[in-house]
Amino acid sequence: MSGGNKAVAYIKPGEVEVRSTDYPTLELQDGPGVAPANVGRTCRHGVILKVLATNICGSDQHMVRGRTTAPEGLVLGHEITGEVVERGPDVEFIEVGDVVSVPFNIACGRCRNCKERQTGICLNVNPARPGAAYGYVDMGGWVGGQAEYVMVPYADFNLLRFPDRDAAREKLLDLTMLSDIFPTGFHGAVTAGTGVGSTVYVAGAGPVGLAAAASAQLLGAAVVIVGDLNAERLAQARSFGCETVDLTQGTVEDQIAQILGEPEVDAAVDAVGFEARAHGRDSEEAPATVLNSLMGVVRAGGALGIPGLYVTEDPGGVDQDARTGTLKVRLGLGWAKSHQFNTGQCPVMKYHRGLAMAILHDKVHIAKAVNATVITLDEAPRGYAEFDHGASRKYVLNPHGALDGVQAA
CATH class of the missing domain: 3.40.50.720 (NAD(P)-binding Rossmann-like Domain)
Structure with a gap:
């Protein structure tokens, strides 16, 4: 599958823009914020996701306020829930069509820290320092997921697959909170x-x-x-x-x-x-x-x-x-x-399966607690501006209409 892609990019302090960008491939391309040592990194172990829900985070807001060294054009977004539309040749257990949650920590599953469940400080995914994330400054340059499509490396290790696709889609507004907050x-x-x-x-x-x-x-x-x-x-x-x-x-x-x-x-x-x-x-x-x-x-x-x-x-x-x-x-x-x-960063993988079970069995209503508010991808600049002015909302972007008509319950 191939074609175009739209994504939310940081432009300058106080400004983000929805841009047309390249459809992702299973190779990390050069671009804004990509660590030079990561350029050309081949991800046969990765998948391409159709993004069903992706959220604006307070950590993104730090960059957008100009409080980091984020470069112009950095594609934002580390809170991602999606459907697999393509998988690399080394992926064994994740299938096309699976609905999955993506931990914001990118982890190889092979290094000492990953084996000790400290996936927030993986040693192999960021040449600059331990730990990496999607769409974040100094975190390896992995492209962000406030987009229509995104590539996720080390898919078998990183992704939380929801066994019941229909149940996952029904609870999508709650389940999208599993990627980070x-x-x-x-x-x-x-x-x-x-x-x-x-x-x-x-x-x-x-x-x-x-x-x-x-x-x-x-x-x-x-x-x-x-x-x-x-x-x-x-x-x-x-x-x-x-x-x-x-x-x-x-x-x-x-x-x-x-x-x-x-x-x-x-x-x-x-x-x-x-x-x-x-x-x-x-x-x-x-x-x-x-x-x-x-x-x-x-x-x-x-x-x-x-x-x-x-x-x-x-x-x-x-x-x-x-x-x-x-x-x-x-x-x-x-x-x-x-x-x-x-x-330090939360090691998402340590908790996300248990919290998913709590959501799916109605033990917690996290979308309602954080006042999850669905907007379109094109409305992302408005969401950033309102969040920056203190709106008590968790803005959830809806690139493909999977959340049309959904409200926190």
Whole structure:
């Protein structure tokens, strides 16, 4: 199968564009952001997917705001669910016609880290550093999936195949969250030590924060509290049973104490990352705010799950330290309270099958929790703009009409 392709590309800070681009092949071609050592890499182990759903992520937004070194023309998109339309000669178990979820981590399945289930830091897919992803700066240059078609390497290892195609299509709006934000939120909750009866504070009510809150509920937390500066996003958290903290109104500790009767929680999740703002009205950017506040509210012996993105290069950082990812973190406080810190990319493959089962058997309604909103591929620029202005929505692109008429339920 061959032909044209349309994809969402980063143009410059604040601007994305839907462009006509080449139909993918089983070889990584030269292009914006592709690591030179990856050019010409043949993927006999790969497949071509017809993209059924692909999502706009907060991590994409960092690039679009100009807060990374992303080059012009980089095709975006690392949250992909699709149907296999072509497979390479070395693919054994994935078949044409399969409906699959694509982990945003690209992993070879052969290196030490992959064998230890640390698929977020595969050693063989990115010449620059451990770990790779689709459509993301400095992550190997694998072409993004906010497109009509995309190539996925190491298909037998990477792809989660849904055995029942009809059931998968029926639950597609929920299942599309498996490529990133649901496992990422779940990873944050798990690594924070969430369990039955826990009290959990989630910093950030964007899609990952909401996914972390829903995950904490799934894990049996007694109380889940979500904090944010955005009233619309806090209302979304309350819509599925979370308590909320309005960070424009008083300290986190005081508001948690009003909810729990004490100013501390068992576990906390940083779902904000390096573009954090200070607490209070009309607050300025202060990238260590969340990390420091979490150390203040987590009990001694507790843990911080940190799926929020922190970078090594931030051209828009508030000072020279922030531009290199060097933050003024109160490590002494965390040390004194014997906190555990868990950072880095979520290893999606560790969680996605179990979370898929929870979705398919109606144990969680993740699309509703994150307010999934379907738009066309051509509407992607509008989705990026509205998301950047704080819309409490998870925008899902619908390149081929598989989600026509679907709403979160």
